[in-house]
Amino acid sequence: MTAKERIQEVLEKCLRFASADQTEVVVTGQDTYLTRYATNYIHQNTAETDTQVSVRSVFGKKIGLAQTNALDDASLKRTIEHAERIAKVQPDLLDFLSLPSKDDAGEITAQAVFSDRTAASTAEERARAVGRITALSVKNGFDAAGAFSTAVVRFGIANSLGIRRYTEATRANLSAIVMGPTGSGFAEGLQSDVGKMAVDRVAETAVGKCRDAQNPVAVEPGDYEVILEPAAVADMIQFLAYMGLGALALQEGRSFMSGRIGQKVTGENFTLWDDGTDPAGMAIPFDFEGVRRQKVMLIEKGVAKSVVYDSYTAGREPGKKSTGHALPPAAQIGALPLNLFMKPGDAEVEDLIKATKRGILVTRFHYTNPLHPVLTTITGMTRDGTFLVENGKVKSPIKNMRFTNGILDAFDAIEAIGKRPALVDMFGLGVCSAPAVKLKKFSFTGGTEH
Amino acid sequence: MRFVSRVGETIAVKNGAVEGATASTDLGFGLRVLKDGAWGFASSSTPGLEEVLAVADRAVGIAKASALVPGQRAKLAPVEPVEDRWESPYKKDPFDVKLADKLELLLSAEKRVRDGGGGKVMVAQASAGARREEKSFASTEGSYIEQAITECGAGLSAYAVGPGELQRRTYPNGDRELTGCYGWEAVEALDLVGNAERVGQEAAQLLEAKKCPSGPKDIILDTTQMVLQIHESCGHPTELDRVYGTEAGFAGTSFLTTDKLGKFKYGSDKVTIVADATVPHGMGTFKYDDEGVPGQRTVLVDKGTFKNYTTSRETATRLGQKASNGAMRADGWNRMPIIRMTNINLEPGDWTLDEMIKDTKDGVYMEINKSWSIDDKRLNFQFGTEIGWEIKDGALGDMVKSPNYTGITPEFWAGCDAVGDKKHWKLWGTPNCGKGEPMQVAHVGHGSAPTRFRKVRVGVGQ
Numbered sequence: 001m002t003a004k005e006r007i008q009e010v011l012e013k014c015l016r017f018a019s020a021d022q023t024e025v026v027v028t029g030q031d032t033y034l035t036r037y038a039t040n041y042i043h044q045n046t047a048e049t050d051t052q053v054s055v056r057s058v059f060g061k062k063i064g065l066a067q068t069n070a071l072d073d074a075s076l077k078r079t080i081e082h083a084e085r086i087a088k089v090q091p092d093l094l095d096f097l098s099l100p101s102k103d104d105a106g107e108i109t110a111q112a113v114f115s116d117r118t119a120a121s122t123a124e125e126r127a128r129a130v131g132r133i134t135a136l137s138v139k140n141g142f143d144a145a146g147a148f149s150t151a152v153v154r155f156g157i158a159n160s161l162g163i164r165r166y167t168e169a170t171r172a173n174l175s176a177i178v179m180g181p182t183g184s185g186f187a188e189g190l191q192s193d194v195g196k197m198a199v200d201r202v203a204e205t206a207v208g209k210c211r212d213a214q215n216p217v218a219v220e221p222g223d224y225e226v227i228l229e230p231a232a233v234a235d236m237i238q239f240l241a242y243m244g245l246g247a248l249a250l251q252e253g254r255s256f257m258s259g260r261i262g263q264k265v266t267g268e269n270f271t272l273w274d275d276g277t278d279p280a281g282m283a284i285p286f287d288f289e290g291v292r293r294q295k296v297m298l299i300e301k302g303v304a305k306s307v308v309y310d311s312y313t314a315g316r317e318p319g320k321k322s323t324g325h326a327l328p329p330a331a332q333i334g335a336l337p338l339n340l341f342m343k344p345g346d347a348e349v350e351d352l353i354k355a356t357k358r359g360i361l362v363t364r365f366h367y368t369n370p371l372h373p374v375l376t377t378i379t380g381m382t383r384d385g386t387f388l389v390e391n392g393k394v395k396s397p398i399k400n401m402r403f404t405n406g407i408l409d410a411f412d413a414i415e416a417i418g419k420r421p422a423l424v425d426m427f428g429l430g431v432c433s434a435p436a437v438k439l440k441k442f443s444f445t446g447g448t449e450h
Numbered sequence: 451m452r453f454v455s456r457v458g459e460t461i462a463v464k465n466g467a468v469e470g471a472t473a474s475t476d477l478g479f480g481l482r483v484l485k486d487g488a489w490g491f492a493s494s495s496t497p498g499l500e501e502v503l504a505v506a507d508r509a510v511g512i513a514k515a516s517a518l519v520p521g522q523r524a525k526l527a528p529v530e531p532v533e534d535r536w537e538s539p540y541k542k543d544p545f546d547v548k549l550a551d552k553l554e555l556l557l558s559a560e561k562r563v564r565d566g567g568g569g570k571v572m573v574a575q576a577s578a579g580a581r582r583e584e585k586s587f588a589s590t591e592g593s594y595i596e597q598a599i600t601e602c603g604a605g606l607s608a609y610a611v612g613p614g615e616l617q618r619r620t621y622p623n624g625d626r627e628l629t630g631c632y633g634w635e636a637v638e639a640l641d642l643v644g645n646a647e648r649v650g651q652e653a654a655q656l657l658e659a660k661k662c663p664s665g666p667k668d669i670i671l672d673t674t675q676m677v678l679q680i681h682e683s684c685g686h687p688t689e690l691d692r693v694y695g696t697e698a699g700f701a702g703t704s705f706l707t708t709d710k711l712g713k714f715k716y717g718s719d720k721v722t723i724v725a726d727a728t729v730p731h732g733m734g735t736f737k738y739d740d741e742g743v744p745g746q747r748t749v750l751v752d753k754g755t756f757k758n759y760t761t762s763r764e765t766a767t768r769l770g771q772k773a774s775n776g777a778m779r780a781d782g783w784n785r786m787p788i789i790r791m792t793n794i795n796l797e798p799g800d801w802t803l804d805e806m807i808k809d810t811k812d813g814v815y816m817e818i819n820k821s822w823s824i825d826d827k828r829l830n831f832q833f834g835t836e837i838g839w840e841i842k843d844g845a846l847g848d849m850v851k852s853p854n855y856t857g858i859t860p861e862f863w864a865g866c867d868a869v870g871d872k873k874h875w876k877l878w879g880t881p882n883c884g885k886g887e888p889m890q891v892a893h894v895g896h897g898s899a900p901t902r903f904r905k906v907r908v909g910v911g912q
């Protein structure tokens with residue numbers, strides 16, 4: 001039996017065992033491999049095979065959820081009983097309408113991104129790729145660390161209102177942090193097809209940054225012009241999404257979009273959308289309710305346009321339909337955009353540097369955390385390559401800085417945008433395609449020793 | 451080899467309805483193999499001997515692949531083989547309590563949160579959770595160990611919304627359900643209903659509260675914020691794997707390099723911090739870690755001096771120590787064990803909270819962590835809390851909203867001049883410590899009493 005047949009069998013069995021008014025079954029299967037390296041050797045190397053089943057049982061306006069990864073009939077039956085028992089004891093969830101129907105879910109033509117090469121990749125291939133990174137690092141007298149992972153993920157979704165979905169997707173992530181005595185560099189790659197992973201470019205970029213980052217000087221905290229590379233921009237976008245681009249946050253007044261749809265929230269040169277069907281991202285054409293993923297314009301030319309919906313949050317607003325952004329059933333945070341694209345500009349990073357009188361070039365952020373969700377204030381550190389730029393030239397590496405800044409303020413201060421977006425992993429769940437940007441002003445509020 | 455099964459239950463109610471009620475079962479096995487000093491790990495949730503043998507083969511193949519890259523090789527510190535079973539103690543099995551009773555409690559507490567908020571609280575939540583992990587450990591060195599760990603807890607939160615403002619207040623400590631290795635008795639002891647109105651009220655009051663003052667102040671941190679302070683600035687930097695750079699690719703390294711061991715001044719002489727897997731009911735309490743090493747108590751910082759790390763069998767050998775101090779844990783069947791905090795506790799001092807406040811001229815008292823950020827060597831941090839109160843001339847004054855403070859770890863702990871006494875000491879659970887790739891979430895514990903730090907920069911970035 002193929003993996004697909006096995007998952008479809010579980011879906012149908014669960015629906016057969018169920019006695020609720022409505023039942024939804026989500027099965028996710030994965031074969032995940034991850035090779036981890038540090039100080040130029042492989043120190044962890046793992047494989048995982050798992051299949052998880054989530055059952056949502058609906059009686060009227062009551063919903064219960066149960067999950068298991070044991071696929072025998074007895075376990076599946078017990079899981080369904082659990083979900084049904086949990087549903088029955090509840091008070092009504094008054095604004096719940098229904099699970100999505102086959103009609104709500106839409107026709108799907110887009111494909112999930114899948115690569116046979118990724119599905120067939122081996123521990124030996126990953127080790128040899130890591131070996132190329134560590135060898136370059138050793139040659140330069142540095143320490144390299146990071147991870148190379150490949151995964152096949154399978155999604156099967158069925159409900160008692162006629163939805164039947166199945167797809168498989170692949171993903172390969174490679175990261176490299178290269179450390180010297182006084183500074184470090186970073187590069188990463190994210191591909192569906194592991195064969196397209198630019199291992200040597202990742203190695204050379206991280207080693208090159210590390211070389212440039214040695215002997216950093218301290219600069220005073222304060223407001224600076226700043227050039228943010230794609231990883232830092234994507235980090236801000238992922239927090240923007242988490243804090244305010246889902247319908248629940250909007251409806252509960254927690255979002256910076258609350259009461260501001262149609263209003264200007266950033267500079268005119270900032271445009272952000274979600275598109276789960278674009279093969280330039282990590283396309284999976286339906287969400288965790290089986291609803292077709294739609295392209296949703298979130299912020300267009302600086303104007304707040306819309307947030308994303310799942311069936312429950314859509315049901316709370318008259319006339320709204322799910323946009324196909326439901327998260328896994330246990331998430332409890334409503335819909336979120338998981339395939340974000342920021343509109344690129346026309347500049348090379350070198351152009352951004354040339355246009356900077358006195359500013360800071362940031363490779364990436366570290367340990368970013370929200371301070372104020374409505375103002376979108378975040379704080380975090382720079383990491384793995386922070387440089388002072390003066391009169392259009394990179395002058396010197398600098399010690400890492402703490403920043404405290406509003407994300408919307410940052411995107412209101414964009415002077416120029418890079419032309420080469422990079423695809424960056426988002427919370428391990430989604431992806432964000434973001435270019436480099438140059439900002440007029442960004443607030444650094446502290447420093448550190450390295 | 452480890453076989454791990456977990457059953458869990460979470461119930462969350464929000465604004466009068468059930469937000470989520472979930473029962474979950476998760477089980478599988480993982481095999482860690484060491485071949486010629488290189489590691490391989492493979493795991494599966496498919497039952498049966500055939501699968502076990504296939505997974506064992508896969509693990510050995512992966513170990514051989516690991517050896518393709520030259521470099522450091524693992525040597526394990528010895529451990530005595532042992533056969534044993536241990537269960538964490540609890541009084542009332544949380545899985546035996548009727549779902550309807552749990553719901554009734556949560557719904558009535560949640561309603562009182564809204565009542566307390568007087569229309570300003572847009573989102574009120576109450577949640578309860580329970581988890582039981584059964585794990586078996588067997589090694590080719592001859593150990594066979596079974597452990598069963600039951601955790602339980604509950605909590606309330608209120609989100610108040612005003613123009614351009616969102617404020618959160620929670621009870622007992624942040625938006626987490628699990629708080630320790632207990633049964634349902636832990637939830638009963640919380641008195642959710644009795645605390646609910648205050649939570650709603652304070653969330654609403656925070657909308658009107660003034661900003662935290664800016665500048666250097668003396669701060670007193672409640673145990674709920676000490677949890678995070680200890681976790682980030684002591685717990686993580688004393689993990690020996692971070693020091694050896696094996697977490698560099700993700701979470702970072704540590705400023706507590708091995709040359710500092712035994713002599714570095716980590717903090718003032720008031721600061722003694724232990725890693726203790728033996729305290730009853732801690733979320734980092736166990737009898738054996740996931741390498742079969744007995745759980746133990748290790749002094750990390752002794753009267754301000756940095757004395758030890760949390761270690762594994764591999765890293766202990768590398769450091770030249772005879773044995774691991776038992777800090778290796780894996781997040782379930784599908785992860786390799788890595789060094790994790792146990793219960794990282796600040797030993798009590800001899801102050802009461804009242805004495806501490808009376809003794810403070812110009813300061814801020816802060817409760818319950820809300821935001822956190824720290825650099826990759828664990829030096830520069832900025833932490834924010836839900837709520838604070840000014841301290842003026844020895845008395846608590848006005849409530850302040852979104853207080854935060856920033857510092858450099860050893861300078862900050864050097865400013866620690868008063869630690870609360872045993873009566874004020876409290877052990878909290880942190881069920882959300884993320885580390886490793888693939889991500890592993892650990893349950894750890896932190897005990898402390900209210901603690902004062904002098905001349906700390908507060909009110910940053912306002």
Ligand SMILES: [Zn+2]
Pocket residue numbers: 681686882883884
């Ligand atoms: Zn942690």
